[in-house]
């Protein structure tokens with residue numbers, strides 16, 4: 416696999432960020448968007464991103480000029496003719512993505528690798544639209560792509576043997592931290608992170624603690640960079656709820672991934688978070704930030720319950736061979752800045768304690784969402800640890 420020229424379709428938040436990653440690594444990048452203003456905005460944001468690297472002394476002025484000189488804004492897919500790799504970062508719509516790849520396949524060489532940056536669509540399903548589905552792969556960057564080092568690499572069922580590892584090697588050379596993941600809903604990060612939001616909302620719905628208190632507990636006691644409510648407000652409830660919904664549906668409505676009514680109502684009301692001025696918190700200029708109830712026992716209970724649910728999800732992902740132990744732990748620390756790997760955290764808490772706490776929740780609620788991963792149960796019985 417030799418990559419010299421990279422095509423990117425979609426010059427939005429992700430496409431522009433991905434383009435910058437490859438320009439900095441010395442590749443020629445052809446960027447296409449159906450919307451001309453998206454292209455010029457992307458060009459500006461790449462220019463300013465490269466300037467920042469120069470200001471910080473990470474690249475010389477000549478290097479940034481050379482990188483910028485390798486960016487080509489294009490208007491037709493036909494211009495991708497000589498690309499070795501094309502990554503799409505267009506609208507999250509299976510039909511539109513399939514149509515794009517069918518079109519691309521008629522233009523590029525037989526060796527050109529076709530990749531999708533989708534967050535939630537099955538790569539296998541996109542690949543099914545191709546004449547040569549063995550060249551299709553998921554390359555899932557995190558936002559902002561030039562800052563977040565994690566990239567999930569997702570071979571489809573049809574992807575040729577070895578392509579996942581080749582793409583991972585290539586990404587390592589671009590200073591990224593790739594993890595190879597099975598093509599399952601939410602891949603690693605968006606699957607394992609569900610309880611960070613879902614369990615926090617549940618605790619709030621039950622009146623155990625309010626958003627400010629849960630956020631205080633998760634940041635101050637739990638060591639997370641942002642609390643779940645502040646983070647949901649930041650991501651946008653429309654986006655976060657859509658991911659929750661799609662993961663829930665994709666798992667054939669497994670109750671473990673059930674989205675919350677609270678979040679649905681926020682979306683219906685247009686309380687989308689920071690971008691709409693109101694979410695769980697009020698973002699108007701004169702708003703007073705609610706004070707958390709800083710009770711150490713309550714805080715500990717909140718952190719424990721959310722972290723135990725995250726650990727359960729991480730253990731299940733390992734049990735179902737979605738990814739390896741190390742990849743699962745680094746994905747969560749590098750992809751969403753968790754304070755430590757969840758499986759390492761499980762060892763620190765003790766596997767038997769994790770099982771006991773999950774069983775306590777299950778016994779109280781009798782709900783499937785609290786069912787303990789079989790892997791944790793087997794490990795507890797054998798007194799094993801992840802590390």
Ligand SMILES: NC(=O)c1ccc[n+]([C@@H]2O[C@H](COP(=O)([O-])OP(=O)(O)OC[C@H]3O[C@@H](n4cnc5c(N)ncnc54)[C@H](O)[C@@H]3O)[C@@H](O)[C@H]2O)c1
Nearest residue numbers: 425426427428429448449450453504505506507533534558
């Ligand atoms: N935003 C994130 O945090 C994030 C993170 C990881 C992955 N993703 C995925 O990346 C993809 C893009 O997301 P985004 O946030 O950059 O979206 P965005 O809306 O910012 O940008 C999408 C761009 O694609 C263009 N576009 C749409 N259809 C097109 C077509 N048929 N041909 C050419 N251009 C087309 C649009 O004009 C727009 O400029 C989605 O699949 C999304 O799921 C997003």
